[in-house]
Amino acid sequence: MRAENYEARNHPPSNEFEINFGPNHPGIEGNYALKVKVHGDEIVAARADGGYLHRGFEKLMEQRLWIQNIALVPRICVPDPAPMEVAYSMAVEQLCGLEVPQRAQWLRVLLLELSRLAAHLFTFGGHAATTGMYTPMFWGVADRDLLLDLFEELTGGRVYSIYNIPGGVRRDIPDDFLTRLSDTLDYIDSRLPDYDNLLFTNQVFVRRARDAGPVSQAQALDWGVTGPNLRATGLAFDVRRDDPYLVYDELEFDIPTEQPGDAWARTLVRRGELLQSIRILRQVIDRLPDIGGPIRAPIPNPLAWNVPAGEAYVRIESSKGELSWYVVSDGGDKPYRVHIRGPSSMHAVQVLEHLVTGCRIEDVAQIMFSLDACPPEVDR
Amino acid sequence: MTDTEQFPVRVEQPDRNGGNIFSRVFDELTAFCRSRSLFILHYCTGCGAIELPPAMTSRFDMERLGISPMVSPRQADILLITGYVSVKTLKRVMLTYEQMGSPKYVIGICSCTVNGGMYWQSYATAKKLNDYMPVDLYIAGCMPRPEAVITGLRQLMDKIAAGEANGWEDYYRRYDYYLGHQQRLFGETWQTPTDVIAEARHYGLFGPETLGDHTRLLEQHQAPLEALEMQLGLGAPDEVKA
C-alpha cells in the first residue's frame, strides 16, 4: 500500500516522520503542500511545494488580447480577486496614458475595499477553524456572503466581478446600491461585538495565537514580508498611503500596527483593517453621489487595440500585502510580458518554511492561515 | 499494488430484481441512506472551491441535506473537482480517487472540468476530466453559485437513491481507457499504488475493456512499490542543482 499522504511502515524505526501537509489537508489554505519532517510533535524541516494551482497565467496572458485578459486576471487570487483586476487595468492605463475618470476611481476604491472586507472575514474564519473553532468560519463566510450579494448586484458576479476594464469600470452602481451597502455595513458593524466575544477576546484563542510564528521587524524586512504581516511587526507601511493610487490620498484611514509580529498580532492588525475598510467605505458612500462624470475613459475597439510599447509597474495593497504587476508591451495587441508578484509568494514559501521549522505540528495550519497565504497567487 | 489478500474486499452484488424481499428492502434502505449521507472530500482542486465554504456554512448549509466535508479520501464518498485541475494536482486526484471507497461519486463543477474552461490553452491544466475518471455529475458555471452546487448535489442524491449513479463501476470496466489517458499525460511509467485490475475482479466488474494496450504497458513498466522517498532536498543541495 502506498499513498501520498503517508508511508511509515517501510521506514526503519525512527522518531522522525515525514508528513505531506497537503495538498489535500484541511490545515492548508487552498491546494498547496508543505512537506514537513517531524520529530515527535516538532517540525525539524519543512519544504513548501507549490504548483498545484499553476495555470500559467503569465503565459496565457501573453496569448490573449489586452481586453480578453480582464476575464483572466481575477482568477489569480481567488479569495481576493478585485485587486488583480484593478492592478491590471491600472497597468494598461499607464501604458496607454489613459486618464481614469474620478467616478471610476471611487468605484474602484469601493470594489477594492469591499473585497478586502470579504477577504478578511474569510481569513478570520479560516484561522479560527485551524484552531478547532468552526463557528467563526460559519459566521464569517455567511457574513461575507452578504458582501458577495453586493458584488453580484454591482458587477453581475459573486466572486469574479470582472468589473474593471482598462479605462474605468464597466457599469455604474445600480439604484439604491449605496443604501444597501450602508445597510450591510451597519449589519457587519452590529456583528463585530459577536466576533469580538467569540474570537478576538476568546482566552483560548488568544492563548493559541499568541507567540505562534513570530516574525521580527528585521526578519520581515529581510524576507520581503508585506501587508498586514509586515504591519504586525510594527512598521506602519501601507501602499495605499505611501505610494498612493486611485483616490486613496483623499480618504482618511489609519494604518493599524502591532509590534510582536506573531499570529495574534497579525490577527489584530487584520481586525483593525476590517474596521478601517468599513470606515473607507462609509466615506465612499458619502462622497460618491457628488462625483459625477463618466465611469470609463473611451478606449479603442478592443479587438484592434495596440497598446503603446513600454512598461508599467503597478503596486496595490491587497488584503494579503503588496501586489505588484509588471506589464511590458511591445506595441502589439497582446501583452508582451506580464509578471505578477503576488504578496503571498513571499510569506507562503520562504517565510512559511522558516516559521514552521521548529514549531509544533499543531501550529502549522495556524501559522499558514495567520499569514493569510493565498496559494493561487503563488502558483499563478 | 494492493495486496488483495492483505486488503480483503467484500463483494456483494446488488440484485435489484432477484433475491428475497428482505434483501431487496435492505438494498433499497442502503441506497436511500447512501443518498442521504454524503461526505465530500475536503480537497480544493481549483478556484470553484471558493464557493464551497458558502455552500457548507450557515447561509446555504449543506448539512441539512446530510452532506458534510470529510478530510481523508477513505472517509469520503464524493470527490468534488472544483474547477481546473493542474496536471500536478490531477496525479493527486487520481491517487485520491483510487483510494476512496466504493460507491464513490465524482462531481465536476465549473467549465474547466468539461472542456478546459478558460485555461484551455494552458500547458499546466488537464482539460477533460472524464478522460481520467468517470464523472457522475457536472455543474455548470464559472464558478457555480452555492445554490447551483446544492441543486446539483440534490440531483446526485436522487440519482443515488434510484441506483443510477454508478460511474465508479465504469472505472473498473473501462480501466484501460482511463489508464491510457493518464499515461498520455503523466508518461508511460505512471502507476498508482492501487491494483485496480485486481479490485475489478473482486467487485465482479472485470470486463473486456478492463485490460488492453495500456494495462499491458503498465505491467511492463510496473516497478515494485516502495516507500515514497520524501524529497525534502534539504540534505543534498548539490545534487539538486545538477
Place this chain on the structure above:
Amino acid sequence: MSAIDYKKSGSILNPLKNLSFFARPAITEPLEPRRASLRYRGFHLNDWEKCVGCSTCQKVCDNAAITMVKVPELAEDPLNGVRNLRPAIDYGRCCWCALCVDLCPTGSISLSREYVHTCTDDQLSSYFMLPDPNGMHKEFFGEGWNKTAENDLVDPQRQAMNEMAPDARIANFDEIVAGYDRQQAIIEASRCVQCGMCHDACPTHMDAPEYIRAIWQDDLEEAVRQIYNTNPFAHTCGRVCTHRCETACSVGKRGEPIAIRWLKRYAVDAFTPEQIQAIVGTGDTTPTGRQVAIVGSGPAGLTAAYDLARLGHAVTVFEGLDRPGGMPRYGIPEYRLPYDKLDADIAVIEAMGVEIRCNTWIGRDITLDQLHTDYDAVLLGLGLQLGRSTRIPGSDHGGVVKAVDVLRDVTAEIPETVPASAVVIGGGNVAMDAARTLARLQRQVHGAVRVTVSALEDFEHFLADPEEVTEAREEGVEILDSRGPKACIVEDGRLVGLTTLKVLSIFDEQQRFAPKYDDGDEQMHSGEMVVEAIGQMSDTALLGEALTERLAWQRGRLQTDDDGRTSEDWLWAAGDMVRGPDVVHAVADGHRAARSIHRALAEAKMEERAS
C-alpha cells in the same frame, strides 16, 4: 469599535455570551435557488431577430467557447449584412465574462439571470448550447447583464471627415473631402470588428476586413495589395463608391458604420501609381498570344482590361472621347472625383500593359465587325451616356438639357454660357451633381447661386445620398421634394422656368411607375435652364442593326449570361449598360467578364491543341 490590546489575554466567559444565539433565528436560505441580481451574468440569451451572425462575439472570446452555427431556416441578406449564422456557446469553456455582450455590435446577445445547469456524463452535450431568447431550459429567468450605454465597447462614432466649408468650396471644383490623416485612419480602422459583412455585400467582394486591418496595423502596402486583389479602381471607389459595404456593416446596426470607403481612399492615396504598380506587380506576364478588344474605357472595361492583361492577354481599349475613364470622368464632377486620381487608377491599369486608344469611336472610326475579325474576343463596356427626357411640354426647347451632357461638357471644358438660374428635374445623385456643378459655375460667373432641384420623391424616400443633399443645400441649392414636372415655360422663345405639381403618389398598386399629381398645387420655378436628370441609357448605335436584332434585350439593357457573355460567343458586355449605373458594380462586372473571357480563350486554346 475599539482596538483590542495585544497584551490582553481575553476572557473565558466572553465566548459564552454567544450562547444567546440559541435564541436567534437561523439565517439559512431556502433550498430552492434564489433569484439572481438584475445584472447577473448567467447563461446566454440571444435575440435572433437582432442577431446578424457577424461572429464578433466569437472573436472576442478567447476561451474559444463560441461556435458559429448555420441555421438554415433563417433568412440571409448579405446586402443588409444579415447572415443565418448564430453563436453557440460551449459551457465547457465559457467564463461568463460577458465581453461578448459588451462587444456585440447589434446588442442581440445578453446574459440571463439563470444559473443552474447540471447534467450527467452522457448528457454532456447539453453544455453546448445555442442561445435563443428563451433561456437555456426554455424558461425565461429574466435578462441579467445586457448591453447598456455604460458597458458598450463598440464605438458608435466614426472619425469625423474633414471637409471644405461651403464657402470655401462653392466657387471651385476642388475636392471637398480632405481624406483621413494617419491618426484618424488608424482609429477608424480600429473600429472594425472584422465581421466580413462588407465583403459579402460588396458587388466585387473586396477584402475589406483584411485591408482595414492592414491599415490599422499601419501596413499600407498590404492594404493596397488587398484592395487591388479585387478592385483596380481603388482611387475612384475610394471616393465615389456607393459603399454597399457600409450599409451592411454590423457596427452600423446601432452606430455609424466603419468609413470603409474613406479608408480605402486613405490607403491608395498614400502611394503614387508607380509605387502601387510595384506593390501589386504585373501578374502573369507570359503572353498568351490572345487579343481582346474592349470598347469603352470606363470601370467595367478597364477592370476587365486589367485582369486580362495580368493574365497575359493583349488588351486594347477603344475610347471614343479624348480621355479614358468613361463615366467617372465625364459623369462625375471633379469636386467629388479629381481627374488626377482617376488618372492614377488608369495609370496603374495601363502599367499592366493595357493599350488605350482614345478618340476612336466604334462605328465611326472602326466597326465592331472589324474588331470581331481582328480580336479573339470583344467586350462592350459602355456607360449610360445618354440622358432620358421627361417629354413634358417645352422640353424640346434648346434651354432644356440633359444632366449627363452638362457634366460631360464641363469635364471636356466645352465653353458654355452659364445660366444665372437653373432648375434641375430629378432627385438622384446625378441631379445633385448637375445642380452642384451649375451652382459652382454660377458662383464663378455670376457670383450668386440660383439652382432649384425638384424631385418626385419626398425626403423620406429620397434617391440621392443624404450627404449629397446636405452639401447641396449648404452650397445654396434649393431642393424641393414631391414635385412632379408639368411643363417647361417658354416665353418669347426664351426659357423662363418650370412648373411643377405636388406629387400624391409615385407608384400605383402594382408598384408600377405611375405618378399622381395634385393639380391644385402648382408652382413655378424660374430658371434660364432646365436640366433633366431623370435617368440615362447607353448609346448602342455602334452595334449596328443586324447585331442589335440578334442580341437579347430587356428593358433597354443588353441581356447577358451571369458572366457577361452575350448570345454572340465572341461578344461580352459589362458595366452600366448591363447592370445600371454604379462604379463598383461595373468593376465587379468587369472582373466577371474578364474571367469568362479568359475561360473561353483557354477553352479555345485547348480545342486548338486538340485539333
Place this chain on the structure above:
Amino acid sequence: MHWSELAIELTLMPLVAFVVGLAMVLMMRKIAARLQRRVGPPLLQPLYDIVKLYGKRTQTSHGMLHEIGIVMAVGGYVAAETLLPVPGMNGIAEKGGMITLLYLTMIPSLGLALGVGQCANPNGSIGISRALTAMLAYDIPLVIVIAGVAIHFGTTNLVDVIAQQQAGGIATWGAVQMPLLAIAGLFALQGMLGKQPFEIYVAPAEIATGPMVEMGGKFLGGLFVMQCFQLYTASVLYVTLFLGGGENWIAFLAKAFAVLVIPMSIAFLFPRYRTEDMITMLWKWPVVLGLIGLAFVGS
C-alpha cells in the same frame, strides 16, 4: 434475576444506549447548527451516516489488528453500557461498579490505538498519542471525582449510588452534596468527550482527523457507533454520579440530554488547546477543585 431476563437486559441496554446515543449525536449537531445560525441535519442523519458507512462496498482493512481495534473500541463501550444502570434495568451494574466501568471506558482508546497503529499513518499515530495523552489528562480529575463520589456514598456500586441519591430527592443528589466535585466532573466530562477546548486528537486542521484518517466504510462506521456510545456513557455516568440517575425514563433521558448540552454548547465556542495547555488545564483547576471537594467529602 433469571439468566434469561439478564440476557434480555444485557441485549437491551447497549441497544438503548445506541439509540439514545444517536439522538445525542443529533442533538450535538443541532446545537452546533443553532450556534452557527443554520438549520442543521435532518433527524435521522446520524443513522443514515452509519448505515451508509456499513453499506459501503469497499471496506479497506489494514490488517487483523485494525479490525480488532475497532471491535475493541465498540465492544469496550458495549460492555460499559451493561454496567450503567438505567431505569428498570441494572444489567450487571451491581456486580461491576465504578472501577470496572472506569477501566472499560479506557478500552476503546486502547483498541483504537491498536487499530490505528496498524494503519501506519503518521497522522493517525500522532492522533493516537494525543488521544492517550488526553486520556491521561482527564483521567486524573475523573479518578478524583469518582473516588470522591465513592467515598461520599460509601460504595462503588452504581445501583447503590443511584438509590442513595433518589432517596432524598434533589437534596441528596451528588451535585448538591458535592458541588465542587460536580464541577470538576464537568471538566472531566469535557475531556472524556474530547470536545473543544480539549479536542486535541481529531484536530482536522492539524493532523487530518488523527485516528480516523485511515478509516473508511465500516471502520469509520464503527467509530461513529462508538461516538454514540461515548456520548451516552459519559452523560449517563455523570447523571448517575451527580444527578441521581433516572427515576423513570423521562427523567432519565431529560437529565442525560441536559447534561450533554453543557459540553456541547461550549464545544462550538472555543478552539482547542495545545496538548500541554490541555494537560495543564485539566491537571490544575479540576484537580484542585476535585481535591478540595474530596477533602469536604472526606471530612
Place this chain on the structure above:
Amino acid sequence: MNDAHLPVERLSIILGEVKEVRVTQKGPRRTRLDVAADALPALLELLKGRAGFVHLSAISCVDWPDDAQFELVYHLWSYELNLLVSAHTRIDRDPGVYVSVYDIYHPAGFFERDIHEMYGVFFEGAPDMEKFILTEWDGPPPMRKEFDSEGWVNDHFDWQDYRPDWLLELEAQGGGVMIPPDEQRFSRRGIEDNDDAG
C-alpha cells in the same frame, strides 16, 4: 542623509557615484535604471546600503528572443524615500546564467527560483534552484517565447465532441457548425500567419 533634498534628488546624488547607469524618471515615484549586467550587484548593494532600498519587490524576467537576450528587472522599494527603482539589465539568452543576489536580498531566492524554472535562467550562488511549481513538468521552460503553449496542449489533450440534439437537427436541415472557434481568434492571427509562412 540630508533631509533638505527631495527623495528623487537624494537618489540621484547616490546614483551619481555609479558609473554607466542610465537613469530615467518615469513618474514621481518611479525611476528606471539601466545598467550593465556586471555592475548590477554592486548597484543593488549601494541602493540597499546607502538609500534604504531594503525591499526587493520583485525580479521580473523578460524574454527578447530577437535580441537573444533576457532582460532582468529588479524592482526595489525604499521605505525611507518611498520610491520605487527598477533596475534593468540584460543578459545573453545563451547560456542564460547570471549571479544570484540572494546575499543582498533574501526574497530573491523565490524570484530567481521562479525565473529558473520558467525561463531556464540559472543563477549562480542561489541557495536553491530546485523546481517549485513545475516539479512534474519535463518540457522546455514554458515562459520562453518559443514555447507554444497552445500547440503543446493540442498535442496532449482531446476536446469534447458535443453532439446535442439541436445540432443534429440543424445538420439534417443543411446547417450546422460553420465557423469553429479556432478559426476566428484574433489573438492567434500573427502566430498562424507566421506558421503559414514558415
